[in-house]
Amino acid sequence: xxxxxxxxxxxxTGFVGWQRQENxxxxxxxxxxxxxxxxxxETNIPAAGRTDSGVHARGMVAHVxxxxxxxxxxxxxxxxxxxxxxxxxxxxxxxVSEEFHARFSCVxxxxxxxxxxxxxxxxxxxxxxxxxxxxxxxxxxxDAAQVLVGRHDFTTFRSSKCQSESPVKSLEQISVMRxxxxxxxxxxxxxxxxxxxxxxxxxxxEVGKGKWTKRDLKKALEAADRAACGPVxxxxxxxxxxxDYEDVNR
Amino acid sequence: xxxxxxxxxxxxTGFVGWQRQENxxxxxxxxxxxxxxxxxxETNIPAAGRTDSGVHARGMVAHVxxxxxxxxxxxxxxxxxxxxxxxxxxxxxxxVSEEFHARFSCVxxxxxxxxxxxxxxxxxxxxxxxxxxxxxxxxxxxDAAQVLVGRHDFTTFRSSKCQSESPVKSLEQISVMRxxxxxxxxxxxxxxxxxxxxxxxxxxxEVGKGKWTKRDLKKALEAADRAACGPVxxxxxxxxxxxDYEDVNR
Numbered sequence: 001x002x003x004x005x006x007x008x009x010x011x012x013t014g015f016v017g018w019q020r021q022e023n024x025x026x027x028x029x030x031x032x033x034x035x036x037x038x039x040x041x042e043t044n045i046p047a048a049g050r051t052d053s054g055v056h057a058r059g060m061v062a063h064v065x066x067x068x069x070x071x072x073x074x075x076x077x078x079x080x081x082x083x084x085x086x087x088x089x090x091x092x093x094x095x096v097s098e099e100f101h102a103r104f105s106c107v108x109x110x111x112x113x114x115x116x117x118x119x120x121x122x123x124x125x126x127x128x129x130x131x132x133x134x135x136x137x138x139x140x141x142x143d144a145a146q147v148l149v150g151r152h153d154f155t156t157f158r159s160s161k162c163q164s165e166s167p168v169k170s171l172e173q174i175s176v177m178r179x180x181x182x183x184x185x186x187x188x189x190x191x192x193x194x195x196x197x198x199x200x201x202x203x204x205x206e207v208g209k210g211k212w213t214k215r216d217l218k219k220a221l222e223a224a225d226r227a228a229c230g231p232v233x234x235x236x237x238x239x240x241x242x243x244d245y246e247d248v249n250r
Numbered sequence: 251x252x253x254x255x256x257x258x259x260x261x262x263t264g265f266v267g268w269q270r271q272e273n274x275x276x277x278x279x280x281x282x283x284x285x286x287x288x289x290x291x292e293t294n295i296p297a298a299g300r301t302d303s304g305v306h307a308r309g310m311v312a313h314v315x316x317x318x319x320x321x322x323x324x325x326x327x328x329x330x331x332x333x334x335x336x337x338x339x340x341x342x343x344x345x346v347s348e349e350f351h352a353r354f355s356c357v358x359x360x361x362x363x364x365x366x367x368x369x370x371x372x373x374x375x376x377x378x379x380x381x382x383x384x385x386x387x388x389x390x391x392x393d394a395a396q397v398l399v400g401r402h403d404f405t406t407f408r409s410s411k412c413q414s415e416s417p418v419k420s421l422e423q424i425s426v427m428r429x430x431x432x433x434x435x436x437x438x439x440x441x442x443x444x445x446x447x448x449x450x451x452x453x454x455x456e457v458g459k460g461k462w463t464k465r466d467l468k469k470a471l472e473a474a475d476r477a478a479c480g481p482v483x484x485x486x487x488x489x490x491x492x493x494d495y496e497d498v499n500r
Contacts, residue, residue: 009373056374080371089373121330123259123339124306128374 001065004075005096006031006045008060011087012235013127018051018060027051027088031062034082038075039066048106048243052195054127054235058112059091061243063102069095100245108172108244109192113185113201114237117178129182130201130237136208138183142176144207144214145185147221148200149174154193155224157203159232162194167224169193176204183208186241195232203230251315254325255346256281256295258310261337262485263377268301268310277301277338281312284332288325289316298356298493302445304377304485308362309341311493313352319345350495358422358494359442363435363451364487367428379432380451380487386458388433392426394457394464395435397471398450399424404443405474407453409482412444417474419443426454433458436491445482453480 008031016024020032028045035043047062066075076093083089099105116122116129117136148171155167174187185201203220206212212220212230220228258281266274270282278295285293297312316325326343333339349355366372366379367386398421405417424437435451453470456462462470462480470478 009370011374011376058374076370083371087373087376089371091370120259120326120341121333121339123337124261124308124378126261126337 001067001098002069003063003065003096003098003100004072005092005094005100005102006062006064006076006079007091008047008057008062009089009091010057010060011127012051012053012055012057014087015053017053017055018047018049018057024053027057027060028062030083030086030088031064031079031090034079035064035066037082038078039068041067046101046103048102049109049192049240051238051240052235055238055240056128056236057240059242060240061102061106061245063096063100102243105245106243107190107246108188109190110186110188110241110244111192111197112239112241113197113233114239115183115185115201115205115233116181117183118181127236130234132205134209136178136183136205137210138176138178138208140210140214141183141185141204141208144212144217145174145176145200145204147214147218152221153224154196154221156220156226156228157196157199158193158226159195159199160226164191164193167193169196174200176208198233198235198238199229201233201237205233206230251317251348252319253313253315253346253348253350254322255342255344255350255352256312256314256326256329257341258297258307258312259339259341260307260310261377262301262303262305262307264337265303267303267305268297268299268307274303277307277310278312280333280336280338281314281329281340284329285314285316287332288328289318291317296351296353298352299359299442299490301488301490302485305488305490306378306486307490309492310490311352311356311495313346313350352493355495356493357440357496358438359440360436360438360491360494361442361447362489362491363447363483364489365433365435365451365455365483366431367433368431377486380484382455384459386428386433386455387460388426388428388458390460390464391433391435391454391458394462394467395424395426395450395454397464397468402471403474404446404471406470406476406478407446407449408443408476409445409449410476414441414443417443419446424450426458448483448485448488449479451483451487455483456480
């Protein structure tokens with residue numbers, strides 16, 4: 001059956017998250033219903049990441065099997081048409097082989113956490129960023145964040161609800177960069193634990209405020225104890241940026 | 251009476267515009283009510299520009315007279331507090347002399363018009379940009395736009411509802427720049443006619459699509475005839491960026 005790789009942008013604000021749940025509308029359900037309205041098929045659409053309620057995506061990747069071969073642009077446009085005014089947009093659809101799996105073939109996930117570092121409330125970017133004050137030292141955050149890179153037991157930065165078999169993961173890279181009043185934390189890894197990026201962000205903010213040192217962050221990591229984590233940053237600043245695959249990003 | 255210059259960010263989506271009107275909530279009314287709740291005074295708050303419904307501001311300037319001398323940061327925070335969850339944020343308050351007038355002392359207004367040039371619907375930037383397709387030639391737009399610079403009768407680019415005494419204005423500068431899938435039109439002048447920037451934007455898009463040439467734009471300007479204008483771009487892409495004043499921007 002023809003398989004299509006979908007790259008998806010969404011505003012997570014009004015959703016319970018990517019994954020179908022009993023307690024409200026999910027992004028997955030919205031797309032599955034659009035596919036059903038387009039071609040009459042019941043589908044189950046796996047994705048590279050399962051974002052929480054309020055978390056956004058600029059380039060989530062999912063795949064869908066459709067029993068007819070369509071021109072991929074037609075698949076993209078038809079799903080978008082049936083999504084209507086919901087804040088979900090299929091940015092691209094590409095024909096892929098049946099070996100491609102959005103979740104299991106993914107070799108790298110990239111996230112961005114956006115902080116708006118100002119005293120004044122948000123008007124234009126409500127639900128799009130975490131506003132915090134006082135002023136953060138982004139350079140200190142970037143320097144401290146480097147202790148997180150590499151293969152570690154990330155229990156400290158893992159939600160108690162995390163379903164991953166192991167807390168040991170390899171963080172490939174992390175950077176903290178200021179652009180005007182915004183501070184961006186970007187990180188990439190083969191896979192992440194539940195709430196790992198938000199736990200990094202909340203803890204790095206303690207470094208940015210001068211409350212924690214790089215050494216404190218290292219000790220928290222080494223403690224491998226959830227209680228050693230700083231505050232968990234709220235969902236609205238988090239964006240799933242992209243998923244990479246072998247074979248020229250396929 | 252102490253006068254304060256306010257710099258204001260707002261999301262124009264839910265408002266009838268800056269100015270008080272009978273038919274719905276305005277930004278001006280929201281701020282005047284916040285001032286009343288803060289210090290019990292009825293005020294009338296003039297602004298550098300009167301944006302239409304749906305038009306945003308990153309740096310609108312207004313002024314308010316308050317019968318007590320407060321530390322300016324206190325004025326900013328108190329108005330923000332009383333604005334509550336409304337998408338309006340006072341970015342700064344500064345003590346100014348009674349000669350300062352947000353509208354009449356203003357020597358330069360700057361606007362930005364944001365276009366998102368893609369086929370796929372918007373998810374994260376709904377009501378923040380004008381999405382259009384096909385691909386626009388931003389360089390051709392920038393080149394053509396230069397015919398608008400200088401002192402001209404801008405009747406072509408003026409709403410029939412415009413209340414300005416004269417259609418003759420001096421456009422100081424205009425630029426069109428692509429950044430990824432976004433195309434930004436920025437312009438600055440001492441003052442603008444009603445719908446002038448949206449009329450520029452809609453007409454320049456015709457150039458970007460290859461339907462109009464630079465020569466067509468020049469002829470439309472010289473016609474000094476509203477009927478010669480291209481389509482008027484929608485409000486959601488327009489941002490009032492800043493207002494400048496003599497005496498070190500005061």
